[in-house]
Amino acid sequence: MVVSTKAPSSRLVFGKGNFEHLTEKIRGSPEITSVFLNVERMAAPTKKELEAAWGVEVFDRFTIVLHIFRCNARTREARLQVALAEIPVLRSNLKNDLDGRRGGSRYIMGSGESFKQVQRRLLKEKEIKIRKALEKLRKKRHLLRKQRTRREFPVVSVVGYTNCGKTTLIKALTGDVAAQPRDQLFATLDVTTHAGTLPSSLTVLYVDTIGFLSQLPHDLIESFSATLEDVAHSDLIVHVRDVSHPETELQKASVLSALQGLGLPTPLLDSVVEVHNKVDLVPGYSPAEPNVLAVSALLGYGLEELRAELEEAVLRATGRRVLTLRVHLAGAQLSWLYKEATVQQVDVIPEDGAADVTVTISNAAYGKFRKLFPE
Numbered sequence: 001m002v003v004s005t006k007a008p009s010s011r012l013v014f015g016k017g018n019f020e021h022l023t024e025k026i027r028g029s030p031e032i033t034s035v036f037l038n039v040e041r042m043a044a045p046t047k048k049e050l051e052a053a054w055g056v057e058v059f060d061r062f063t064i065v066l067h068i069f070r071c072n073a074r075t076r077e078a079r080l081q082v083a084l085a086e087i088p089v090l091r092s093n094l095k096n097d098l099d100g101r102r103g104g105s106r107y108i109m110g111s112g113e114s115f116k117q118v119q120r121r122l123l124k125e126k127e128i129k130i131r132k133a134l135e136k137l138r139k140k141r142h143l144l145r146k147q148r149t150r151r152e153f154p155v156v157s158v159v160g161y162t163n164c165g166k167t168t169l170i171k172a173l174t175g176d177v178a179a180q181p182r183d184q185l186f187a188t189l190d191v192t193t194h195a196g197t198l199p200s201s202l203t204v205l206y207v208d209t210i211g212f213l214s215q216l217p218h219d220l221i222e223s224f225s226a227t228l229e230d231v232a233h234s235d236l237i238v239h240v241r242d243v244s245h246p247e248t249e250l251q252k253a254s255v256l257s258a259l260q261g262l263g264l265p266t267p268l269l270d271s272v273v274e275v276h277n278k279v280d281l282v283p284g285y286s287p288a289e290p291n292v293l294a295v296s297a298l299l300g301y302g303l304e305e306l307r308a309e310l311e312e313a314v315l316r317a318t319g320r321r322v323l324t325l326r327v328h329l330a331g332a333q334l335s336w337l338y339k340e341a342t343v344q345q346v347d348v349i350p351e352d353g354a355a356d357v358t359v360t361i362s363n364a365a366y367g368k369f370r371k372l373f374p375e
């Protein structure tokens with residue numbers, strides 16, 4: 001049954017006839033235990049009135065997503081983000097409850113504050129406390145990020161629509177059992193980092209991120225955008241797409257517009273590597289676009305090609321290259337390379353007192369090397 005709505009902002013969402021029709025239907029079906037209204041936000045009085053008429057709970061997009069987030073929040077940071085996102089809901093409930101009871105102007109003895117003011121103040125204090133705790137965690141993450149940069153591992157952020165297979169792909173690329181994919185929306189709510197190796201044995205850090213959702217309620221984006229800060233500090237972005245999903249094109253557009261909204265540096269946005277995942281579910285799949293890699297993270301198809309592509313992209317993005325240099329074992333060259341570059345392989349040639357050393361080296365470091373040790 002499809003019924004049209006009036007402007008979703010109007011009090012009862014539906015016209016009178018449709019509303020009665022729906023009420024009859026819902027009241028007459030005991031198997032309906034709750035109703036989901038696909039609007040971003042429902043005003044508190046609307047929710048109250050619909051629930052009274054239908055006798056079941058009514059959810060909007062915001063409360064559903066919030067509920068999923070609450071169920072999936074595992075770390076302290078994710079729980080705090082959810083608590084922060086809940087504040088506006090509590091605030092609007094408070095307003096509604098107090099207006100309903102007309103208790104707003106009663107004063108609490110001796111305090112000089114009305115009941116309503118006390119409630120508002122407590123909520124404000126709660127909000128400040130959460131924001132402070134989040135700020136502390138953010139600083140800690142900033143510190144970790146600095147340490148990471150010092151160790152110079154390139155960082156690859158894996159982004160995409162929720163449930164597209166980001167965590168599965170990272171697990172397949174790194175073998176890290178800490179990455180736990182699940183068939184759920186927003187299974188990942190925290191940014192986690194997993195180390196993996198590229199073909200030339202260069203170590204990279206993959207950052208698993210929270211999935212995107214189109215029309216994600218605005219307040220939720222704000223709470224969780226902090227979680228995406230790491231993306232801005234990465235060297236490369238991998239955009240994973242579930243090409244078996246009927247709305248894969250819409251999902252892509254939604255992810256790209258969310259990425260634009262994060263204010264990322266242009267070179268980072270321009271070098272996004274697009275990966276088409278779940279090709280095992282689409283027999284004979286071949287991507288229409290060029291420069292796209294088709295994989296099945298679950299079955300392990302196409303991962304070697306992906307690793308090779310990632311290596312090239314990472315080297316390009318970080319101004320590094322892989323070189324094999326002939327060095328004299330007697331001199332300081334080898335220890336210099338160990339210090340200033342990533343040594344991957346050393347093949348000693350005893351009769352020459354030399355070695356062929358394969359390194360990943362930044363262009364700047366290579367320039368210095370040549371200056372210090374002319375050929």
Ligand SMILES: Nc1nc2c(ncn2[C@@H]2O[C@H](COP(=O)(O)OP(=O)(O)OP(=O)(O)O)[C@@H](O)[C@H]2O)c(=O)[nH]1
Pocket residue numbers: 160161162163164165166167168169180181182183184185186187188189209210211212277278279280281295296297298299
């Ligand atoms: N058939 C098939 N299923 C896959 C593939 N990759 C992932 N999946 C399944 O898709 C579901 C979601 O995978 P996740 O890796 O948790 O997806 P995610 O993008 O991390 O999701 P969120 O963290 O919720 O945003 C799981 O049930 C996976 O097993 C694939 O290549 N083929």
Ligand SMILES: [Mg+2]
Pocket residue numbers: 166167168181187188208209
């Ligand atoms: Mg995930």
